[in-house]
Amino acid sequence: MLNFIDTVGEAVAGIKDGSTVMIGGFGNAGQPFELIDALMDCGARELTVVNNNAGQGDQGLALLIKEGRVKKMICSFPRQSDSWHFDAKFRAGEIELELVPQGNLAERIRAAGAGIGGFFTPTGYGTMLAEGKETRILDGRGQVFETPIHADVALIKALKADGKGNLVYRKTARNFGPIMAAAAKHTVVQVSEIVPTGDLDPEIIVTPGIYVNSIVKVA
Amino acid sequence: MSVQSNSRAGIQTSDKPLGRDDLARLVAKDIKPGSFVNLGIGQPTLVSNYLQPEQNITLHTENGMLGMGPEATGDQIDGDLINAGKIPVTELPGASYFHHADSFAIMRGGHLDICVLGAFQVSATGDLANWHTGAPDAIPAVGGAMDLATGAKDVFVMMTLLTRDGASKIVEACTYPLTGIGCVTRVYTDKAVFLTGPDGVQVRETFGCTLEELQALVPVPLTAAPAVER
Numbered sequence: 001m002l003n004f005i006d007t008v009g010e011a012v013a014g015i016k017d018g019s020t021v022m023i024g025g026f027g028n029a030g031q032p033f034e035l036i037d038a039l040m041d042c043g044a045r046e047l048t049v050v051n052n053n054a055g056q057g058d059q060g061l062a063l064l065i066k067e068g069r070v071k072k073m074i075c076s077f078p079r080q081s082d083s084w085h086f087d088a089k090f091r092a093g094e095i096e097l098e099l100v101p102q103g104n105l106a107e108r109i110r111a112a113g114a115g116i117g118g119f120f121t122p123t124g125y126g127t128m129l130a131e132g133k134e135t136r137i138l139d140g141r142g143q144v145f146e147t148p149i150h151a152d153v154a155l156i157k158a159l160k161a162d163g164k165g166n167l168v169y170r171k172t173a174r175n176f177g178p179i180m181a182a183a184a185k186h187t188v189v190q191v192s193e194i195v196p197t198g199d200l201d202p203e204i205i206v207t208p209g210i211y212v213n214s215i216v217k218v219a
Numbered sequence: 220m221s222v223q224s225n226s227r228a229g230i231q232t233s234d235k236p237l238g239r240d241d242l243a244r245l246v247a248k249d250i251k252p253g254s255f256v257n258l259g260i261g262q263p264t265l266v267s268n269y270l271q272p273e274q275n276i277t278l279h280t281e282n283g284m285l286g287m288g289p290e291a292t293g294d295q296i297d298g299d300l301i302n303a304g305k306i307p308v309t310e311l312p313g314a315s316y317f318h319h320a321d322s323f324a325i326m327r328g329g330h331l332d333i334c335v336l337g338a339f340q341v342s343a344t345g346d347l348a349n350w351h352t353g354a355p356d357a358i359p360a361v362g363g364a365m366d367l368a369t370g371a372k373d374v375f376v377m378m379t380l381l382t383r384d385g386a387s388k389i390v391e392a393c394t395y396p397l398t399g400i401g402c403v404t405r406v407y408t409d410k411a412v413f414l415t416g417p418d419g420v421q422v423r424e425t426f427g428c429t430l431e432e433l434q435a436l437v438p439v440p441l442t443a444a445p446a447v448e449r
Contacts, residue, residue, distance in 0.1 A: 026319075029299050029305075076363070078360050080305075091356070100361075103326060103370070104366070105319075106319035109320070122369045123327060125400065126399070127398065127399070128396050142400070170299045174317070174318050175319050
């Protein structure tokens with residue numbers, strides 16, 4: 001069921017304590033800042049957050065971490081020059097980290113949306129990030145068994161939606177949006193523009209509306 | 220593989236060590252025309268400054284783009300168009316965008332010809348360590364390093380040969396946590412270009428030292444590469 005929602009607050013109101021939340025974006029590109037701010041305001045705690053990074057500077061995901069709302073991060077690249085809020089929480093032992101090679105992160109998210117129960121990948125074979133995981137030699141290469149990452153909610157950003165919830169993105173801000181939209185039970189999208197159904201050429205739609213639950217326009 | 224006219228005796232091709240830009244120029248020259256290439260963050264990014272238009276190289280960035288252009292300046296800067304280092308970049312005619320799972324399928328699926336990465340250590344058999352020092356207080360961050368190392372057809376490393384303490388970064392076996400096993404095919408350093416693989420370490424050329432002087436610095440057996448490799 002697709003809903004067009006007036007405010008970001010209403011769009012995230014259903015997120016409960018202990019939820020797993022996927023947040024789109026690679027660095028700041030594609031990060032749905034307004035939805036994250038609303039998530040902060042809604043008060044949900046003990047969150048597991050899936051994002052490529054662990055927040056930058058003093059905005060968005062970084063603030064959610066600073067306020068102690070994130071119990072666990074699943075990401076590929078937490079440490080950056082301006083990831084001071086994550087760094088402090090991590091060093092204080094106040095946040096759990098599941099570090100995943102970026103391509104495995106993407107494919108585990110994709111697998112969840114595609115109904116795949118797991119897959120073997122050469123990435124990480126023989127490294128400490130494969131410790132404790134099942135391995136096989138397939139096609140002559142060592143490969144590691146990886147499992148899907150499901151989520152209760154995905155918060156993503158797209159450029160435009162039409163009346164059917166079909167989405168198009170902008171440049172490298174697309175990044176994790178399409179796969180997170182498919183992987184979560186409930187997908188909330190902030191867009192810059194909502195256009196009438198039929199205005200988006202079906203040939204250029206990136207995320208079909210079947211994956212989308214809530215759309216909110218953000219100025 | 221670049222073929223040079225140097226004789227076997229002429230393995231030393233420069234009378235002094237190469238600076239970062241000279242090394243980047245050399246890597247750029249060695250990339251075959253028409254290649255699809257991913258340049259890692261840091262020193263490897265310099266290579267893009269020396270790629271020539273007639274080489275027709277297409278750059279991939281793991282955050283979802285083929286056909287990446289130079290760093291953006293002034294009015295070109297667009298927060299939605301960044302590279303893997305989160306630096307604003309530009310798009311070239313013929314560029315394409317795709318989501319993260321497709322971007323890493325491009326790597327894992329063996330479609331990239333070359334990636335160029337930095338490294339802490341490379342072993343004699345081409346194991347790579349470049350993501351984590353293993354220090355107890357270090358916050359680990361892997362990004363796409365493991366995916367690139369295992370996915371690209373050729374993995375080139377760019378680094379200084381020695382650490383600040385004078386230890387060789389080419390080692391018998393990596394002591395830092397591994398990024399990938401047996402994945403590095405070439406190592407470009409300030410003092411020499413090494414070819415790594417199951418047959419051990421061959422030296423393609425040296426800069427500011429002889430093979431014997433180089434061997435005194437590197438704790439694995441070195442041999443001169445066959446002339447055809449040079």
